[in-house]
Amino acid sequence: MTRQVTVNSRSGRIEINGSRLRYVREDGVVIESEYSLEGASVLLNGRSYRVNKGAGKEMWVNGRRFSIEVFDPRDLRPGQGATVNHGRQEIAASMPGKVIRVLVSPGELVEEGQGLVVVEAMKMQNEMKSPKAGRVAEIRARPDATVGAGEILVVVE
Amino acid sequence: MFRKVLVANRGEIAVRVVRALRELGISSVAAYSDADRGSLPVRLADEAAYVGASPSSESYLRMDRILDAAKRHGAEAIHPGYGFLSENADFAEACAAAGIVFIGPPAEAIRKLGSKTAARQLAIAAGAPVVPGTDRALSGWEEARAAAKSLGYPVLLKASAGGGGKGVRRVDGESQLQSALRDAASEAGRAFGNSEVYLEKLVDEPRHIEIQILGDQHGHLIHLGERECSIQRRHQKVIEECPSPLMSSHPDLRERMGQAAVKVARAAGYANAGTVEFLIDRDANFYFLEVNTRLQVEHPVTELVTGLDLVEWQLKIAAGERLTLKQSDVTWRGSAIECRIYAEDPDHDFMPAPGTIVHLSEPSGPGVRLDSGIFEGWDVPLEYDPLLAKLAAWAPTRDAAIRRLDRALSEYVLTGVRNNIAFFREVLADAEFREGRLSTSFLDRFFKRRKKAVDDPEAEAAAALVLALTAACTHAQRVEQSRWRTSGLEDVLR
Missing domain, CATH: 3.30.700.30 (Glycoprotein, Type 4 Pilin)
Structure with a gap:
């Protein structure tokens, strides 16, 4: 095998x-x-x-x-594997937690490294940052909502 | 003695208290929130009382619900553990008003020692050394300049109403003083609504050493020696030990610190178990920092070295019994070191990592003590502190205790949540740690010299082997199940 x-x-x-x-x-x-x-x-x-x-x-x-x-x-068939992401970048929660604040609004232009959403777990707050410069296409995070690890919070394009 | 006690806490410390209660033949009631319904203390206690929703503000911090739970279950006393309501003077008073014994110091002592500046005044009055500084708020630039000059740079500007590092500025020379004064005052004003600041001499790379105290309600008060807690991240302790390695070169330090701690506690009218924290500078001068008016997380190292049971004494003292130990009865034997097992990722700035514990094998064997609040399959909740367990080792010497703790860590398998078990093995192997050269900046410097993990392709091969064979096995099972399905056996097995 x-x-x-x-x-x-x-x-x-x-x-x-x-x-x-x-x-x-x-x-x-x-x-x-x-x-x-x-x-x-x-x-x-x-x-x-x-x-x-x-x-x-x-x-x-x-x-x-x-x-x-x-x-x-x-x-492993041809065509599988890496999907092309057309410049859209999904920002997911790195840990399960609670959304404390959403720092941007839809359509807003953001810099690389700019804070998007603050998630809190175990008494520690973690700011999810934009991996690239672009425009906020979608915000799925809602303040006070509980999110799981890997859950999409914001989409930047 | 009490017949039934409510444990108003969770996790490993609730387990610790439930164990002490059972050893004394006292019934235990574990308070629990929604997230902790299936927790280890609930499983181990005789009774369990629901106190509210998962956020601690709706459960473990709710005085009314905790008191109501105690009454409902007929508990005569409440053990608050650490954190939550343990240092809340109002709660201690509310217990007394409800006719329930609060297992801790008197409310007045908690109140006197609760504010940093008030505790500092009390320590000065009791004759304990404090970090040199201005004892009241600065009136302005001229006073600050004169005070800083007489203290000698570097100095620290601190908010009078301070806490959590807000309104704190390090000043290395007079040229920085004016802007630091302005920044600290405005930050303090925004954070606490009080822009008063004062000056303290900066203790550079201090050690953090604390003294355990124990006193009864009849005025008898002793100390149980020190714990060195210099290894910290984010101002939180991760490794603690007794004795402090500093004691071997300064044999009278324990007694001098112990006496200073007892003086402060006596001045506050203290009873029950408590801890007086000190900073120690490079020349082994010690300065009073604050008093923790409760059982400490790291109490097991003191228990291992003195052979005393602190929780048992807390219960006896709260029940009005006399502390039958004299200061001269307390002896320190061998060396104990504890590490705090946290659900956090040391490779990513100690980020908390809640999740489900997939596999757990706990260490044991000679000289090993594990205070754990978890089990295989437990969902580590995201609402609380990420402390999972405390692993401590005792041995006749510090070297042997380090080797024993490393051995125990090597047996510890905890998967499913990121944790700091492997990280502790790196710290224990570090030459500066082994030599006992400790300070609160130890971890910052450790990260700079930390080596990357060695490549181990054979371990990778072992993991790949198990994964490949498991996948093949599950595939075979699926084929087997589909055979049952076609033969109608599936219905029979249901």
Whole structure:
């Protein structure tokens, strides 16, 4: 079995064959080993790793967090992948929280780095900034509303 | 002694108090908000009382609802933990008026020590050293110039009504004084409606060391030694230890600070557990900072080193019992270090990170103490402080305690929410930390010399292996399920 892999946005490939594993990274690093897997315990070259799933695409290995995805190469059809975003940029909440203030109004011109919305979680306020200069196309955030991580707050174009 | 006590708090400290109550054979009532219905303290307590909606202003901060919950459940006393209503003199009075015992100091002592400037006056009167400065508001530029000159630069301009860093300016020389005075006064005016400012000598890169005090209602008051809490981010402590590494080179410092702390507490008419905070300059001179009139988050390190149970003593003292310990009975054995496990991301400015705990394996073994408020599957609410747990290690020496704490951290698996477990292992490995060269600017300087995490492709391979095989397995299950579906087995299994 061969799978495409991205680890912390670096791509690679993993080949699993019986009890053997080969991991090849785009930078040329290669790991080859017999493996043993039992629950959350992985043994590679005699070393012990504890592997646990985290939130979303996170996997934790011996206390370190990796953002990792595995694809079956047969599922990757041409045309999939990066979508063209026509210069529209969606600004999403980086953490779940409550919208405290909306700092801009629709149609307003904004600078790169300008504050758009203030979200509060766990007694800390976080200002969501515009990633680019442009015009506020849409505001979805409402003051006092509770938002989830990744929820779109503002669209800048 | 009480028969039933309401715990008016949440998270790990509520668990801590529920545990102490059970050990003493006292029934516990956990107060809970909507977000905390499924929380660990509710699971562990004998009874639980709903106190309102998730925002703390509608639940844990509502005196009326907390008192009502205590009455409904027949609790004779309320333990406020830390934060929330714990340092609220009005609440302590309201408890007394309702015939319920507030487990903490008398309301008058909370009030006297609550204001920074009033506490400073009290400390001066009691003969405790304070940071040199002007004891009242500055009348204008001429007075500021003369005062700054006699104190010696650098100095700090501070708002008399201050708090939260508002109206504070560092001034390094006379040329900056005039504009700093104007800025500080106008900022203070806007923030507090009072533009009065005063001057203090700046203590550069201070240590933060505090003294635990304990007193009964019969006038007997002792100290339980110090905790060094210099490792802070955003003015909040993250690592605390006892003894302070400074004590080995200054053997009489503990006793001198302890006596100063007891003097301040006595002047305020203090009883129950409390903490007197000090700043320490480079020459090991100490200056009174403020008094926390409650149980501290970091109390476990004192408990580990002195062998005393602070929460048990809080309960006994509140019930009117005598503190049977003399100052000479208190001894300090070995070294204890605690780190605060927060749901926050150390790689992104310690941004809070609420979420669901996907996997949890907690450390244990020799000399390890864990005060935790979480479990696997728990949704860490976004309404409250991101403290999840406190991990402490005790060992005969500081070096051994560091190694033991690192070992415990290496066993700790907590996934689903970003946290600072791995970050603590980096700090514990740092040479300056190991040498005990601590100050409140330690973390700022640590970030400048922090090394990037080492590349570990084998760990990546392990993660990819598990993910690839799990995906293959789930795929196989789906195929299996669709077979059941076609054979009609699905209905039978429902």
